Amino acid sequence: MVGLxxxxxxxxxxxxxxxxxxxxxxxxxxxxxxxxxLDEDDxxxxxxxxxxxxxxxxxxxxxxxxxxxxxFRCRILVSVHEKQxxxxxxxxxxxxxxxxxxxxxxxxxxxxxxxxxxxxxxxxQLLEQLSESTASVAQPS
Amino acid sequence: xxxxxxxxxxxxxxxxxxGLAAELALEEIxxxxxxxxxxxxxxxxxxxxxxxxxIYEATVNLVKRVPVEPTSDYRDVIQQIDEMSIxxxxxxxxxxxxxxxxxxxxxA
Numbered sequence: 001m002v003g004l005x006x007x008x009x010x011x012x013x014x015x016x017x018x019x020x021x022x023x024x025x026x027x028x029x030x031x032x033x034x035x036x037x038l039d040e041d042d043x044x045x046x047x048x049x050x051x052x053x054x055x056x057x058x059x060x061x062x063x064x065x066x067x068x069x070x071x072f073r074c075r076i077l078v079s080v081h082e083k084q085x086x087x088x089x090x091x092x093x094x095x096x097x098x099x100x101x102x103x104x105x106x107x108x109x110x111x112x113x114x115x116x117x118x119x120x121x122x123x124x125q126l127l128e129q130l131s132e133s134t135a136s137v138a139q140p141s
Numbered sequence: 142x143x144x145x146x147x148x149x150x151x152x153x154x155x156x157x158x159x160g161l162a163a164e165l166a167l168e169e170i171x172x173x174x175x176x177x178x179x180x181x182x183x184x185x186x187x188x189x190x191x192x193x194x195x196i197y198e199a200t201v202n203l204v205k206r207v208p209v210e211p212t213s214d215y216r217d218v219i220q221q222i223d224e225m226s227i228x229x230x231x232x233x234x235x236x237x238x239x240x241x242x243x244x245x246x247x248x249a
Binding site for chain 1: 192193195196199200202203206207208221225226228229231232235
């Protein structure tokens with residue numbers, strides 16, 4: 001049992017980054033990892049895994065569904081950040097009387113904006129991959 | 142002829158304690174979390190075999206994690222899901238199935 005664990009750890013630490021990054025591993029492995037990342041709201045990792053899982057020209061129905069799940073979560077998180085930006089705006093108008101407070105609110109707003117933009121970028125990236133897969137389904141080669 | 146079984150509670154406890162000590166010692170020496178690592182292997186293996194179930198669970202989780210305002214009711218949540226799933230046909234279909242199943246379960 002310990003031997004198996006050590007082998008797994010060794011694999012994850014040494015070979016996995018090389019194999020994972022090149023997309024040599026089974027597609028299901030990448031989908032599993034994408035779902036794991038999605039559960040933890042690690043969208044960056046989820047997008048990376050989805051991209052690796054979709055390296056094949058012919059994308060599976062499973063891939064399409066997991067890809068759509070990540071897009072959906074991105075949209076939810078974008079809406080959360082937008083609501084927070086609205087909240088910060090309201091508070092800025094009410095409490096932002098002094099220069100320090102005003103700067104603090106502006107910095108918070110900037111952080112929220114950056115987070116939203118990163119998520120929107122991921123969403124667009126995945127939508128593009130999804131539309132490519134739709135196109136390949138529509139035009140069988 | 143019946144076979145007598147001798148179960149020793151102190152023996153079991155000692156075994157468990159020794160196992161725990163061995164696990165902690167290995168973790169200290171090698172820096173590897175043996176039990177969690179093993180669970181990760183089992184989890185990954187299980188996940189690869191039951192990927193469809195895993196996808197279904199992720200769909201349920203997505204619905205559960207839709208933020209709900211204290212003032213909103215189920216129609217607001219459905220509307221939000223509807224807006225967020227534009228251009229996502231397969232996922233939308235799964236959501237519809239989930240919602241239908243939930244409503245039927247509530248009726249029954």
